[in-house]
Amino acid sequence: MKKPVRVAVTGAAGQIGYALLFRIASGEMLGKDQPVILQMLELPLDKAQAALKGVMMELEDCAFPLLAGMVGTDDPRVAFKDADVALLVGARPRGPGMERKDLLLENAKIFTEQGKALNDVASRNVKVLVVGNPANTNAYIAMKSAPDLPAKNFTAMLRLDHNRALSQLAIKAGVQVADIDRLIVWGNHSPTMYPDYRFATVANASLKDKINDADWNANDFIPKVGKRGAAIIEARGLSSAASAANAAIDHVRDWLLGSNGKWVTMGIPSDGSYGIPKDVLYGFPVTTQGGEYTMIRDLPIDDFSRERMDKTLAELEEERAGVAHLL
Numbered sequence: 001m002k003k004p005v006r007v008a009v010t011g012a013a014g015q016i017g018y019a020l021l022f023r024i025a026s027g028e029m030l031g032k033d034q035p036v037i038l039q040m041l042e043l044p045l046d047k048a049q050a051a052l053k054g055v056m057m058e059l060e061d062c063a064f065p066l067l068a069g070m071v072g073t074d075d076p077r078v079a080f081k082d083a084d085v086a087l088l089v090g091a092r093p094r095g096p097g098m099e100r101k102d103l104l105l106e107n108a109k110i111f112t113e114q115g116k117a118l119n120d121v122a123s124r125n126v127k128v129l130v131v132g133n134p135a136n137t138n139a140y141i142a143m144k145s146a147p148d149l150p151a152k153n154f155t156a157m158l159r160l161d162h163n164r165a166l167s168q169l170a171i172k173a174g175v176q177v178a179d180i181d182r183l184i185v186w187g188n189h190s191p192t193m194y195p196d197y198r199f200a201t202v203a204n205a206s207l208k209d210k211i212n213d214a215d216w217n218a219n220d221f222i223p224k225v226g227k228r229g230a231a232i233i234e235a236r237g238l239s240s241a242a243s244a245a246n247a248a249i250d251h252v253r254d255w256l257l258g259s260n261g262k263w264v265t266m267g268i269p270s271d272g273s274y275g276i277p278k279d280v281l282y283g284f285p286v287t288t289q290g291g292e293y294t295m296i297r298d299l300p301i302d303d304f305s306r307e308r309m310d311k312t313l314a315e316l317e318e319e320r321a322g323v324a325h326l327l
């Protein structure tokens with residue numbers, strides 16, 4: 001029997017938590033032979049803690065053979081103690097009359113505190129995925145608040161955008177999702193993101209040549225992927241949850257177990273590549289192996305792409321400036 005992996009999940013009683021925890025406990029994230037200990041954080045409010053208790057009762061009722069232990073808490077230092085993986089899902093949602101700036105500042109407080117707690121008590125090689133919005137900037141704040149941990153271990157979730165783009169491309173080209181490789185989503189997890197299939201292949205042929213529709217790319221595909229989150233809210237009255245949990249599982253599974261040469265998108269701190277300033281948490285194409293990711297470098301960037309990559313960068317720089325005084 002392998003040694004259990006400690007997985008911390010914040011916002012554990014929320015929508016995404018409910019779609020995520022059961023799949024982690026069943027082995028879909030770390031493998032069907034890998035025991036896990038779930039360390040779940042919720043707000044110190046009676047309602048949130050009661051809901052968390054209910055989720056833990058249901059986890060118990062599943063009798064998952066791989067679930068080696070559970071902790072439910074309102075204290076980040078308990079939730080992150082010795083954590084090998086931390087999924088930071090809980091965040092402050094936008095309230096009535098709240099400006100984007102207020103939302104940033106409220107979340108900055110949460111992610112400063114959680115970054116510090118990770119710095120103090122998590123495994124020295126903890127792999128962090130930030131899902132809670134604004135995900136890139138929250139990940140940046142947590143990274144800056146954890147100076148003793150490797151900066152490269154702080155990532156933001158662009159995988160839902162990547163998966164959304166994959167499905168739209170497969171529908172348009174009449175091909176299977178599984179046959180598409182080399183897709184990228186550059187930038188921020190926001191409508192400014194740039195899904196880019198210039199290098200994408202399907203069965204080793206160019207997907208762009210197969211689609212051959214620049215107007216669809218600019219006026220249909222890019223805005224549709226960018227605004228998909230809003231379209232789900234409009235349709236469901238609630239934001240994406242099962243698909244977000246699924247993307248979180250894909251992100252961590254590929255990071256830890258490898259992408260087998262496939263390109264995947266991760267929000268990672270820039271090393272200065274592609275003119276993205278160092279440390280900006282930006283969606284980049286990577287391959288993964290043995291718990292490490294490697295950025296795909298030196299891809300040619302045309303004018304159309306440069307303009308979009310700079311626009312999403314400008315938004316991230318603005319978010320970063322808005323919280324700079326707290327870091």
Ligand SMILES: NC(=O)C1=CN([C@@H]2O[C@H](COP(=O)(O)OP(=O)(O)OC[C@H]3O[C@@H](n4cnc5c(N)ncnc54)[C@H](O)[C@@H]3O)[C@@H](O)[C@H]2O)C=CC1
Pocket residue numbers: 010011012013014015016017041042043048089090091092093110130131132133134135157158160161189239240241244
């Ligand atoms: N990066 C991405 O692709 C996506 C990100 N999201 C974001 O994920 C976040 C969670 O979404 P849902 O689960 O639908 O929201 P939700 O509101 O259903 O659940 C969030 C949970 O987090 C808890 N929480 C809030 N602050 C916390 C804190 N400081 N510590 C611990 N727990 C805390 C709340 O009590 C709540 O139970 C939101 O910020 C949402 O915008 C959602 C979909 C996709």
Ligand SMILES: O=C([O-])CC(=O)C(=O)O
Pocket residue numbers: 133160228229230232239240
């Ligand atoms: O827009 C939201 O609140 C949820 C989200 O990030 C998405 O679905 O991409």
